[in-house]
Amino acid sequence: MNTAEFFELLINNNLIYFSCFVGVCLFYYFLFRKVCFSMLDPIFISLVGSAFGASVVVFLFATSAISSFYFINYLATQFAFLAGFLFFNKFSPAVFIKSKIKFDNVFFLQCFFVVSFITFFLSNITVYATLGIPLFLKSRLDLTVDAGGYGIFTRFAEISGAVAFYLFLHFIIIEKNVSRLFKSSLFFYLFGHIVVTFLSGSKSSVWFFAMNYFCFLMLNKNNPRVKDLILKLRQYQLKIVLVGLIFAFCIILVTFDGDPSNAFLFLAQRIVGYGDVYWHAYPNAYIEKLPHDHFFIAVFSSFLGFFRIVDSSAFPEPIGYSLTKMFYTVDMIVGPNPRHNIFGYIYLGPYFSILYSFILGTSLGYIRKLFLNAYSSRIFSKILLLFFYSIFIGIETDINYIFFQLNNILVVIPFLLGISLLVYYFFIFPIENKLSKF
Template sequence: MDNYEFGALVEGNFLLYLALIGIVGIVYFLLYRKVIVGILDPYFIYVVSTVFAVADVFLLYFVNGITLYYFTHFLLTQAAFLVGFFMLKVFRNKVITSASENAHKYDDRTIRNILILVQTIVFLLFFIIQVYVYLVNGIPLFYESRLDFYSGGGGFGFMARVLMVLSLFFCYLFLLNTFRYAKTLTFLWRLFFGGMFLFYLSTLILSGGKSSILVPLSVFFAFLYTSGRRSLITNITNRYFWWFVLGLLALVSIIILVQSTEEEAVFPILAIFYRFIVSGDVYWYTYPNDVIRTYNITANGFAWLFNDILGLFRFMSWKDFGEHPGVYFYSYHHFTEVTKGPNMRHNVFGLLFFGYFGGIVYSFILGLLQSFVRFFLSSVRSNNVILNFIIVYLFVQSPAIEPDVTLFLFSVNNLLLILPVLIVFLFLSVAIYNLKWSVKSIFQ
């Protein structure tokens, strides 16, 4: 079943579809009401997407679009994921301390200067790489596929990895320094801070990703949530709720106006609604008519899970993996010259590579992994800047575990690759600061 056929299915059963969204939405609201903390929570948008995806499957089953075999497997894997996710909920309101031995080695003023120096160095590197990419490769906002933007060699794939981590590290440092030291900065430093952040925001818009503009809000939430400022999140959300909603709708609409077809540009709100509907596109690509069985498996599930790290370090050749299943299932139904495809949600990925019962176990493990990040890691409190950033980074990326865990693992691989550089930046900033004061003391 292609997108047009499913669109016609929704149109012909619109009231039923709305009823399914409402019922599934109530169930997920009851499940997540004590987990999600307002609209700023990175998990909010993913849970809404999941509600639509689940409703898609129910609609397919109720109109006899899929067999009982696929429907029951979907229900079992979805339930297994939820069971795994709530396994570690007991840590939600606990605090796990991890105090640094060097917490009091420097006074607060010295720490402030070092952190501002780290932020400046990180921003300058981010600025140089990003501008270089724009000058050589153009603006991704105007590309039909962002997958094609960083492909084709020239080191742009690696640059994408660096930019991904550096941008989040900069955003984290900006929030850290703003919350701690904004009142102690001079007007010029505040102006410089504002300029850095405006450039960072502009890169998110120019990236062309509909969800990219949510990144700073997600980092902001994760920064407050993992540092124990959860009451502040509630206060901010309640006070500025409609401003957030209107602002996000406006930004997403602008991106849709630039990227989408003439029809979508005229009705951007309907286009946003459509984006939620296609959260479950992989289900109508694979379940009807047993299309999932037509994919030729050339690499096992574990290889596909870790294909990024295996391919990057040449443990396996990219040719050994064959065609990506998401790309295959999309091209099975649609003719396209652009590289695109659905997210391989855990239900489909598990069934495809691990079988009926193996897929259920796989979904449970992924739920447990997301639970570990959401409940356990977010409870860790430390004075270590790098450790806190790692927690914030994983927290922001972890909602992707359910729709496509390979995206989460891709983010983890990027962090592991760039983390040594971030540590070098931190030590370099300390060395520069100490050298500055050593030289100054010589000439006094």
């Protein structure tokens, strides 16, 4: 079923879809209301997307657009994923991370911050100069298509920006005893990051600040100053979400030349579109026509390709792209995300896909457990866990993209640390020599 056919089915059965949507959302609410305790928790967006996708499958079954076999397999894999996630959140013992890496020196952290935000700005300027400003492109995907070697700067911008923002919060909230010059650099960075956020053209870019702020508070919740901020965050989180929605809508308005009707239509399509892979794959058994070889390479292709372990010609065709070609003529790699239900069914079959979904759910639950109990860890460990948690919340959507983002960490973090250490020792050694002579 192509997208036009699905939306025609939805319009003709809008009450059925609305009933399915409300029912699924209520189910998710009662299941996770004690697990996800803030709308700014990154897992909240993941659960919202999961609920939107589930409502599409229920709607397709309610309108007899898919067989009961696929519906039962979807329910089995989805419940297995959710059960695995809840298992670690409710029954696993508390796990504390105690890193042996001691990068908590205040001056080193200042060097780490400066190197990170300079890398962030230089990477974005390079992207704008060579590939264009994302806000003014017809599609943000155009930014990295045929980008050549310049695509690496988008990786550096993403990771260095997150590191800089975490350290910005650290110096604003916890470590306040810094020079006026350094405080000026903090606010210069913040202003620049806000400008870059707007120019990025991403509808969800404002969530970067809100969610990373939430994560920072959780990672430092044993600090007395942070405890008060957590209470305030709970009071104002709804207002923050509304601001984020308004910002996203403004970005959409710019994209559609200020036409509010097209903007609202696009927003509605994006919400329903969380389940696009399901209306492509399940009806008329199109899922059976997809290539299903090389499971290991399909999972780890981003990692294997990045480090040239396996030649890219050996990679299986992306599931979303294969589905898209069945309905449209395309000249570039586009398509829906291969959510775990579809990916597992294709490569492992209807039975082992249930185990696969459970393993993914437990992985996410384990990472979240580590994240929530990392408040006694060192700063560098907290930053790494922030990255891992932010990455693994997308494990339900696209397993391969998880390894793509892990590649970014493996490349960018050592670079930032190496440059920061060089800067640190460049300044600190002369001081130590003078003190020893004195």
